[in-house]
Amino acid sequence: MMQIPCIYCGPRDESEFVCGGTAHLTRPPLESDDRQWAEYLFFRENPKGAHLERWRHAYGCGQWFNLERDTVTHEIRAVYPITQAAPR
């Protein structure tokens, strides 16, 4: 079980959180073609290493935020507000 540093509450056990998957996805407009829409809905990178993802402190402050996690070591390298741009 990971320990996730909520940007509002500090480090808490993973069981207090819900993972919302990959962060910084752009929602295509209504006019997008089927392929673009399918990419948005169904296709995700599955990187070995750094992954930007969004989490909600569901059993805490209820807030969403983004973090950078290493999918191999589970090291959490950055935590930042949901509206902030991706690091680097």
Next chain:
Amino acid sequence: MSGTRLGEPYGRRIDRSRPISFMFNGRVLAGLQGDTLASALLANGVRLVGRSFKLHRPRGIFAAGIEEPTGIVDLVDGRHRTPDERATLVELVDGLAAESVNCWPSVGFDLGAVNGWFSPLLPAGFYYKTFKWPGWRPFEPAIRRMAGLGRASLERGGEVYEEISENVDLLVAGSGIAGLAAAAAAAEAGARTVLLCAGREPGGALGWRGDAEVGDLLVRARRAGVRILTRTLAFGVYDHNLVCASERLAHVPASATRRLSERLWKFRARSIVAAQGAFERPMLFPDNDRPGVMLAGAVDEYAHAYGVACGRRVVIAANCDSAYRVAESLQAAGIEVVALLDRRPSVDIGTHAAGVRAIANTGIGKVIGARSVRGCVAVPADGHSAPRLRLECDLILVAGGHAPAVHLHSQAGGRLRWLAESSMFVPDGNARGLVSVGACAGVFGREAAAQHAADVGRALALGFTVPAAPVGGASRSLASSRIAAVRGKQLVDLQNDVAVSDVELAARENYRSVEHLKRYTTTGMATDQGKTSNVNALVLMGEFTHREPAEVGTTRFRPPYSPVTFGALIGRRVGALYRPLKRLAAVEWHARHGALFEQFGNWSRPAAYPRSGESLHQAAQREALTVRRTVGLFDGSPLGKLEVWGADAARFLDLMYLGTMSTLAPGQARYGLLLNENGVIVDDGIVARVDERRFWVNTTSAGIERTAAAFEEWLQCEYTDLRVLVTPVTSRYGNATISGPKAFEVMAAAGFGAEFSPQATRHMTLHDGHWRGVPVRVLRASFTGELSYEINLPAGETEQLLQALAEGVETREGCLYGIEALEILRTEKGYLHVGTDTDGTTLPGDVGFARGIDRKAANFVGRRSLLRPAARDPQRLRLVGLAPLDGRTLLPTGAQIANAPPPTQTEGHVTSSYPSPSLGSPVALAMLARGGERLGEQVTVHHLGRRIEARVVSTPFVDPKGERLHG
């Protein structure tokens, strides 16, 4: 038979003045306070303890700790059994009763032992190869009966488990000299330190020898504030330095903790020190599993710690120098060492034992005695040449070298390397967040281990760089102790009956990966997880495939390091606490009125109010009919309630719901479907506008959490510019729903004014007002198809309102109704129940909500997905009504609609089905391919071999024009 007690100072852990009586296989035996079940059995001369897993070979106690592969028993307490306990870990208490495993009718005369005669026919993979036709299943029950170990209890015992989470600076797993040195140094440097000791008292292998330095370290550690938890074993290292440990309390003599069986500890540690020592490696020779063959270190421990002489005349089979120390130690205790047979050539032997006849380049070619060792034959290491030497003995000690307990290091992601001279895997550098010290780091020299561990403890406490481990100090050991040219079963894995020949077979069948070897032969599985067998198995695998052990590698070490009961992992989350139910504010009022409570989602709610002699089904039929004829009262409090407010609330709700909410005037309400991005219906509900900036949103009872979560996610992550707040208020408000032709009459009788009359209010409108001074919010919406008022008010006032309305209901021959009647009523009306009529594929168009989408301005959640080709497929399942052709037969919910009996391509399925008390015939809803175009068509419903003819009909079944809604 040979087991006896030695005199003082042997037996440091036992109290000779406190005898204990216990039972083993129905025999009453005597032990001493401080004994383990294993030491007490050995002291009583009990050799034969159980039968092996597959071949039913006789087995005895082999080790003294958690690695025990064969001394497995069931503990019996009345009708309750604790299966597969290792006798070496069970502390003896008065009245303890244990039984052998995997034998029938008794351990001495076991019919299953015939498997042993056929053992040449039962090699690795035998079951996979043999029971292939017509499948594994017909054979499985018999094989399962023959194999396996203990028997689980069918009775629920009185066990209580608990769980504690803690944060610490330093967690030290292991309490030998290295663990104590690390903990003491860290605590003295100011770190909050917890030391876990798997056994009853700290000290490790030097501790039971009465080592003075260990005693001093213990005093220092305690003085520095190290918290020592005994009987607590760290079994797993998880992400971000989480260490889980189980504390055994069940058979602990102290009565204060008797009620608790086991405690699960979860330590979040800044740093972890692993100090779990090393396991002794067995030797390979024919019949090396006979009762009376034991690990050398274990025999030494039984002598020193428990004062038990496991035998009187011993032969030692050795592959390392530590055997010589054991030989001297046993001789000093008065146990005769007949011979020390060293498998190594003289050049590898770095020590000697005074007064012991040691023979180099020699192994055991044969063990004499089936149920207990009576002697052995020594042969030269090559197995061929003479001379053969027959030795009389009652105990054979095996000392095949050591295997560091690298489990926690490996779980934490650490790598291993093969130390060829000592034939062991040791940590290759440190894992992230975890440092190994002592024998589990490959540091065997006592001074070196203590010094290194202290340096590590201090460095971790102060944040310095951790010094590298001075690996070494173990003697030379051969990788393989096997003697090639001798007959008989040389067992590698005692617990799983895996022999050298099985590993050889696996290699011959071209299994290369050690992971495959493990699964094919089952070596290293079950309760001991190969603690004594893994290294031998993969050394052999290397030998047979002409590879070095380093190339073969090890299997992944996964938690748990040692078995943990399910109870400990589950803790208090059992029974009523497994999934705590939400209760209605007026729960007692309902109980007084005869409610039959059932679980609906997370709620305990009245399913119906059966009168005497009525079944649930009959009560629901009566209640539904009463609502149609006069009036019914329903507790709708669990209905999900959200307040959505802010300048952009209307815009936001347009984005969340299919259904335009921004055009609602204050006081108006509208039905809405909530979709996910796939366009799939996830909830429905009614949105009412309170004023310009404020909405009252009702979700389904089961859907409130996911709706609230979806609102928050979209607001926080996507529509970040909208000024909207969402407040879940479900539990703040009670809800009494009055429904039926006489609904308003009942309200008027309870004191509601004319402003709520059907004439003054319209269907789908919201009215705030007061009743008896209490603020009420009344929604005219209906899930029954009758004139209905959903009256929301502060939760604490719910009972008062129910009581007032119930009086009026009673005088009008109405009744209370529960969920079952509601389901009948809404099915009669063809109203959708999300999650019952819909599933994870249902789109709005499938249930009749396609119209108007094109005209809607907002790019609401899920909209784009409704334009995909799959969403527009004319073959999609559509919600329709179904009625049985004979007008009598209930169409079973979930039954398939198809042209031919299954298995076949189906056309859909029945989603809701009830007998309609108003119509006197069954009604059903179904999802049917091209359903909308098939009105009047006849279809066949298949259910468990039955065929029921039905007709596709339009809904609603009752009051098609919807006139009853208006009173």
